[in-house]
Amino acid sequence: PISGRLGAVNVAVGDLVTVSNGNSSTATPLVTITQMDPLQVNFNLPERDLALLHKALANPQQNAVTLTQNGDPRPIGKGTLDFVDSSVDTASGTIATRASIPNADLSLWPGQYVNVVLDAGIMPQMTSVPTVAVQPSQKGPFVYVVKPDNTVQMRPVQVALTEGENSAISQGLKSGEKVVTEGQTRLKDGAAVHEGKEAAPKVAQATNAGGAAQ
Structure with a gap:
């Protein structure tokens, strides 16, 4: 029953x-x-957020999931992430995800469409680089790191989060290392670069990243 x-x-x-x-x-x-209380909310997130999902599911936080509707920022419900699918949908590049939302006051209705915000908490020990520095390859994303002798090293990295013009790197890069942000197609492992020259590939410095991720 x-x-x-x-x-x-x-x-x-x-x-x-x-x-x-x-x-x-x-x-x-x-x-x-x-069933009206609790309700289950199903939503999909892009596969680039997989590291955040793993973190959120490993340490479920009360009210980590917030529901809004019709562009109104005021929450209409809060709940807990309770399921992440075991595989990525190859057609859409997304992961099926579910949250459990208390609904004792019956303010939410089954079948209702809502906007979902997932707060994955603090992700320490991240390194931030310009998103344009991250390049794709068959073996995964990589960056060109500028070594002290002004030659580049092709370095595999793990991207934890991409937000606009910046990406958070969880593995493969340390704060303070310089990465190439332009002209990567003209480079190969061991190639020489000259920072600040108009014709040379541009470089940027990696910095510490941290804070709440949504």
């Missing part, structure tokens, strides 16, 4: 109904009961 709200009654007095004999597909449904 479950508790919930009754929907439309599917039969009337005198209707012929079929009773289930171990096969529910042959039974006549009399009424639908919909």
